[in-house]
Amino acid sequence: MLRLAWLFVAAWVVPALAAPPDDPLRSPAWPYMAERYFAGQTVRFDAAVRVLMPGAAEDPLAVPVYVDAGALADVREILVFADLNPITTILRYEPGELARPSIGFRFKVQQATPLRAAARTGDGVWHLGGAWLNAGGGGCTTPSQASGSGLWKDRFGEIDARLWPRADGLRRLRLQLIHPMDTGLAGGIPAFYLETLALQDSDGRTLARLQTFEPVAENPLLSFDLRGRGAVSIRGRDTQANRFAGTVAP
Amino acid sequence: MKDEHRRGNPQGAGAWRRFGRFAALAALIGSGAATAAVTDKMIADDATTTDDVVTVGMGQGGQRYSPLTRINTANVGDLVPAWTFSFGDEKQRGQETQPLVYNGKIFVTGSYSRIWALDARTGKRLWAYEQRLPDGIMPCCDVVNRGAALYDDLVIFATLDAKLVALRQDTGKVAWSETLGDYKAGYSNTAAPLIVDGKVITGVSGGEFGIVGRVDARDAKTGKLVWTRPTVEGHMGYLNGKENGITGKLNASWPGDMWKYGGAATWLGCTYGGDTRLIYCGTGNPAPWNSHLRPGDNLYSSSTLAINADTGKIVWSYQSTPNDGWDFDGVNEFIPFDFKRDGKTVKAGAKADRNGFFYVLDRSNGKFISASPFVTRQTWTKGIDPKTARPIEADTRPGDPAAAERGKQVFSAPSFLGGKNWMPMAYNANTGLFYVPANEWGMDIWNEPITYKKGAAYLGAGFTIHPLYEDYIGALRAMDPATGKIVWEYKNPAPLWGGVMTTAGNLVFTGTPEGYFKALDARSGKELWQFQTGSGVVGQPITWEQDGEQYVAVASGWGGAVPLWGGEVAKKIKDISQGGMLWVFKLHRTQLAAQ
Numbered sequence: 001m002l003r004l005a006w007l008f009v010a011a012w013v014v015p016a017l018a019a020p021p022d023d024p025l026r027s028p029a030w031p032y033m034a035e036r037y038f039a040g041q042t043v044r045f046d047a048a049v050r051v052l053m054p055g056a057a058e059d060p061l062a063v064p065v066y067v068d069a070g071a072l073a074d075v076r077e078i079l080v081f082a083d084l085n086p087i088t089t090i091l092r093y094e095p096g097e098l099a100r101p102s103i104g105f106r107f108k109v110q111q112a113t114p115l116r117a118a119a120r121t122g123d124g125v126w127h128l129g130g131a132w133l134n135a136g137g138g139g140c141t142t143p144s145q146a147s148g149s150g151l152w153k154d155r156f157g158e159i160d161a162r163l164w165p166r167a168d169g170l171r172r173l174r175l176q177l178i179h180p181m182d183t184g185l186a187g188g189i190p191a192f193y194l195e196t197l198a199l200q201d202s203d204g205r206t207l208a209r210l211q212t213f214e215p216v217a218e219n220p221l222l223s224f225d226l227r228g229r230g231a232v233s234i235r236g237r238d239t240q241a242n243r244f245a246g247t248v249a250p
Numbered sequence: 251m252k253d254e255h256r257r258g259n260p261q262g263a264g265a266w267r268r269f270g271r272f273a274a275l276a277a278l279i280g281s282g283a284a285t286a287a288v289t290d291k292m293i294a295d296d297a298t299t300t301d302d303v304v305t306v307g308m309g310q311g312g313q314r315y316s317p318l319t320r321i322n323t324a325n326v327g328d329l330v331p332a333w334t335f336s337f338g339d340e341k342q343r344g345q346e347t348q349p350l351v352y353n354g355k356i357f358v359t360g361s362y363s364r365i366w367a368l369d370a371r372t373g374k375r376l377w378a379y380e381q382r383l384p385d386g387i388m389p390c391c392d393v394v395n396r397g398a399a400l401y402d403d404l405v406i407f408a409t410l411d412a413k414l415v416a417l418r419q420d421t422g423k424v425a426w427s428e429t430l431g432d433y434k435a436g437y438s439n440t441a442a443p444l445i446v447d448g449k450v451i452t453g454v455s456g457g458e459f460g461i462v463g464r465v466d467a468r469d470a471k472t473g474k475l476v477w478t479r480p481t482v483e484g485h486m487g488y489l490n491g492k493e494n495g496i497t498g499k500l501n502a503s504w505p506g507d508m509w510k511y512g513g514a515a516t517w518l519g520c521t522y523g524g525d526t527r528l529i530y531c532g533t534g535n536p537a538p539w540n541s542h543l544r545p546g547d548n549l550y551s552s553s554t555l556a557i558n559a560d561t562g563k564i565v566w567s568y569q570s571t572p573n574d575g576w577d578f579d580g581v582n583e584f585i586p587f588d589f590k591r592d593g594k595t596v597k598a599g600a601k602a603d604r605n606g607f608f609y610v611l612d613r614s615n616g617k618f619i620s621a622s623p624f625v626t627r628q629t630w631t632k633g634i635d636p637k638t639a640r641p642i643e644a645d646t647r648p649g650d651p652a653a654a655e656r657g658k659q660v661f662s663a664p665s666f667l668g669g670k671n672w673m674p675m676a677y678n679a680n681t682g683l684f685y686v687p688a689n690e691w692g693m694d695i696w697n698e699p700i701t702y703k704k705g706a707a708y709l710g711a712g713f714t715i716h717p718l719y720e721d722y723i724g725a726l727r728a729m730d731p732a733t734g735k736i737v738w739e740y741k742n743p744a745p746l747w748g749g750v751m752t753t754a755g756n757l758v759f760t761g762t763p764e765g766y767f768k769a770l771d772a773r774s775g776k777e778l779w780q781f782q783t784g785s786g787v788v789g790q791p792i793t794w795e796q797d798g799e800q801y802v803a804v805a806s807g808w809g810g811a812v813p814l815w816g817g818e819v820a821k822k823i824k825d826i827s828q829g830g831m832l833w834v835f836k837l838h839r840t841q842l843a844a845q
Contacts, residue, residue: 153384182382188340190380240382240415241427 021045025114025130029083036088037079037118042125048072049119049129060139062106062217067093069119070225072127075101077120082133084113085215086140086185092211095224098201099208100170104223107215108139108183143189144180144218156180161248163232166225173199173224173232177244183214194220194238202230286353286419288400293445294524300795303351306397306442307674308792310522311586314676314751316793320800321837322755326769326779328841332801333373337364337830341393344809345830346672348397348442348749348790350405351803355419358805358832359395363409367422370796373834377422381409388705389438390458391811396519396672397442397790399450401470406450408439414452416473426473430454435704436461441519446529446559449476453516457534457579460511460708465520465531465557477562481533482512483549489562497564503547511702512544513537514551518581518672523599525586526614528556528565530599532581540697540710541575542650542657548573552580554601554609556616566616570603572640575647576630576695577666577711578605585684586613587677589732600731602675602686604668605630605641610731622734624686624727625669627718629662648697648711656696656712663692665715667811671747674790678752681772683728683737685758687746690718690725691819715817723819726750726760728775738775744822747810749790759802761787763812763826767804767833785829799842803834 020034024045027033034043048071057063069075078093078101085108095101101119116130161175177194184191193214199207207226226232229250236244288304296302297309300318308314321329335358337345343361350357355376356368363381368374387393387410398407404425406416412431417424430452431437436459444451450470454463463481468474477489483498504512513536520531536544536551552571555564571578584601599613606628607621618639632642649658667689675686693715700710717723724746728737748761757778758770763786769779786808793802807829812819 153386180382190382192382239424240413241424 025132027083027114033081033083033088033116037081038126043118043128044125046127046129049117049127051115051117051129051131053115053131053133056134057109057136057139060109060135060137061142061145063109063133063135064104064106065115066104066223067102067117069101069117069127072101072119072121074122075119076122078103079118079120080116082107082109082113082115082215085110087183087214089213090215091213094209096207098205098227099199100225100227102225103210106217106221108217109133109135109137110140111135111137140183140215141185143186144182157242157244159234159244159246161234161246163248163250165250170225170227171250173226173248174222175234175248176219176221177236178219179238181214181216181218181220192239194236197222197234197236199224199226200233200235201228207232287402288352290445290447293401303349303792303794304400305445306348306350306399306790307521307583308751310444310446310524312521312583312674313585313587314674314749314790315678316751316753318753318793318795318800319755320795321753321757321793321802323757323771323778325837325841326755326757328838329769329779329781329802329835330838331781332834332836334834335366335368335373335375335832337361337366337807337832342807342828342830344392344394344788345805345807346394346396346788346790346810347805349792349803349805349832350398350400351792351794352400353419356803356832357398357400357405357419359398359407360830361393361395361807361809363395363411365398365405365407365417367405367419368832379417379422379424381411381413381415383409383411384433387411387433387438388436388459389440389455392809392814394440394810396440399443399445401445401448401450404470406443406470408441408443408452410438410440412437412439412454414439414443414450414468414473428468428473430466431456431461435459441517444520444522444529445470446522449559451520451529453519453531455515455517457513457515457517457537458707458709459705460513460537460702461515462512463514463516463533465516465529465555467559467562479557479562479564481514481516481531481550481555482509484509487562494562498549503549505545508544511537511708512548512551516581518583521583521585522559523586523613525597526556527559528613529559530584530613531555531557532579532584532601534579534581535574535577538700538708538710539575539577540651540700541573541647542652542697543700543710544573546573552578554580554584554611554616568609568611568616568618568639570607570609571605576605576662578603578664578668580604581672582670583674585675585677587679587731589682591732598731600677600684602670602684602688604664604670606664606669607634608684608686608729608731608734620734622729624688624729624736625664626690627663627692629692648695651697651699653699656698659694659696661692662695663718664689665691665693666695666713667691667715667745667815671811673747673788674749676750676752676758678772680754680756682730682732683772684731685750685752686727686729687748687750687760688725688727689723689745691715691723691745692718693817715815715819717819717822723822724762726758726770726775740770740775740777745812745816745819747786747788747812751791751793753793759791759804761789761791761804761806763788763808763823765806765826767791767806781835783829783831783833784827785831786826799836801834801836803832806831806833
């Protein structure tokens with residue numbers, strides 16, 4: 001059913017589309033990324049989507065990033081990917097009406113690469129921001145630190161979270177889940193990572209949904225900007241169907 | 251990486267407008283559209299249907315018999331490889347698995363809690379899944395897995411960190427995962443789950459760590475627990491979340507609080523009798539091994555339990571080794587079968603026990619019918635008292651260490667690795683024979699003081715194994731269950747550690763640690779064919795029909811308990827190469843033309 005729906009939309013849209021626009025970051029992989037993520041869709045480079053991160057990765061296992069598409073109205077989804085990572089997709093974020101289209105996270109980088117955030121607005125257009133990240137490399141093929149210590153199972157699945165008001169009227173939720181986030185690219189260690197995370201308010205309304213992939217850093221540290229009030233419940237699931245849950249009060 | 255394109259596929263984006271704000275993500279998460287579904291009827295009929303193998307044991311009863319005759323005594327010599335699949339990685343350890351065949355796919359598990367789906371025609375890998383195991387897992391006897399179960403659109407297998415994991419047959423995505431026990435306390439699981447009427451039945455491993463044995467029934471579609479039945483007296487059972495009576499009677503056969511860490515692990519899983527609606531589960535050794543610490547029968551250790559599939563209550567039990575002091579276990583598969591006696595059909599079940607007896611019991615009530623030795627020496631017993639159905643013990647129990655460091659050492663045969671270990675036997679209704687993979691070995695064993703400590707070995711015993719004969723250890727023996735006589739035997743230098751399969755083509759298939767996969771004449775035991783697989787064969791063979799041809803498959807890959815615990819056997823096995831491979835055979839085309 002989904003596939004049919006897509007075909008229907010595609011048939012209607014495709015004739016109006018041109019080739020993907022030229023990449024301001026001049027990435028060698030841009031044509032592949034355009035085909036992989038945006039085939040048959042409208043995509044434009046847009047400074048309204050901001051990607052804040054250091055210019056060089058101090059620690060290729062955990063590069064801090066803040067993506068902000070708050071300057072756009074009606075953002076339905078934010079896709080974050082790194083052109084030259086062996087696994088390109090980092091996360092897909094669906095902020096609901098009670099969440100600002102912005103998210104903070106850390107990720108593993110394998111080599112110098114453009115990092116992109118693509119925000120899809122209600123009209124189906126992808127607005128693409130991004131920047132180059134310099135990196136020494138190896139972040140995706142190094143075993144997680146937990147693999148070395150052997151202690152990860154003792155705290156595995158624990159969630160630390162804090163929720164506090166900000167001057168702009170929004171609330172910041174920051175959470176950390178203890179999880180090795182293994183990419184499957186380190187020898188002898190299978191892929192094992194958080195797949196989904198959902199945030200709900202105390203009335204059971206979904207505030208936001210997040211899909212995470214292998215490159216998200218070990219022990220994911222995530223920041224969300226939320227509207228509303230009251231406690232927020234967090235529910236996650238990893239690739240082995242381990243479930244994580246917690247509630248954080250303001 | 252392999253899923254990148256699928257994940258990156260923008261179909262969700264296009265569909266989103268039709269399905270609401272969160273629909274796109276929901277669709278990506280819930281991608282499990284079933285194209286084909288394994289039903290209870292298919293599972294119940296598996297022993298007679300030839301175009302698939304949807305159960306480990308080739309039927310819920312575990313007879314491992316196929317009615318196929320295309321491959322038979324006349325042409326088996328022309329069996330040749332059709333394709334192979336390498337399990338890869340550096341994780342080449344014992345491959346004790348049985349493949350499953352369904353819907354054009356083969357599902358095969360491997361060492362270190364791995365599972366693959368392969369194209370049944372080409373061997374092409376469709377998906378792979380590997381459980382992320384913590385460092386602290388405690389499997390006693392190698393990192394093996396003995397196969398999966400199929401139900402609905404799921405393939406379900408148990409892991410070394412004591413999880414039960416259900417994956418979508420089409421994608422390998424995890425549908426649900428449930429915890430069977432705390433791996434830090436020594437729980438693990440290597441047996442194939444059994445499906446009975448929509449429930450997935452599992453046991454637990456860990457009898458060497460003082461865990462408590464258990465049989466669980468879960469909703470196979472969701473993993474939700476329906477009932478659980480502990481196998482040690484005094485422990486509470488549960489049905490639908492409510493108390494369902496304790497097992498046995500507290501302190502009836504266990505002293506003090508020794509029952510709290512009483513072992514009786516159900517580490518080989520269970521079989522099922524469709525006509526009796528009973529689940530038959532073997533239980534392992536009582537813990538610790540030092541039997542002087544637990545005088546009494548120690549129910550229900552070293553027993554066969556018949557459990558009602560709906561209520562989780564024990565209907566009958568038969569204990570083969572009361573107050574087990576030799577680690578004889580009683581886990582071996584109990585296989586329902588019928589035989590004629592005085593013109594009447596007897597609804598029986600048979601089990602070749604670690605203690606060296608081949609037992610025949612009435613499968614509806616557990617009544618003792620016969621016990622016949624299937625090994626040449628049993629030092630521990632003078633036989634079974636037909637009045638009480640209990641063994642008459644010989645005076646060969648290792649001495650009580652009491653406060654001493656070490657009690658009197660004795661020689662015992664069979665050894666703790668058993669007259670037969672985990673490797674399943676097969677029953678051929680045409681020949682009326684059971685084919686029992688036996689081993690001839692004994693042990694020096696002594697007892698030591700021990701107290702329970704979570705996660706530590708709970709044995710109180712030391713041991714070393716000795717072969718009984720220079721020229722062979724393994725012996726595949728054809729047993730007539732009606733007479734208890736050995737009709738033929740096939741001897742092998744190294745111990746037999748692989749499963750057996752038999753067919754209406756009058757064949758018996760099994761493998762050897764030396765690397766050979768063999769076919770024998772089911773009536774005479776004559777070797778008709780062998781193939782060198784490159785590593786020891788300790789897997790469970792299967793056969794099925796596909797595109798008008800009969801196929802035979804077996805996993806190759808040396809390992810299991812023997813290289814870890816085999817003592818003096820080491821010199822017979824030290825040069826065996828490691829491996830990890832699925833071999834699939836069919837007849838050479840010259841034979842196909844002849845058909």
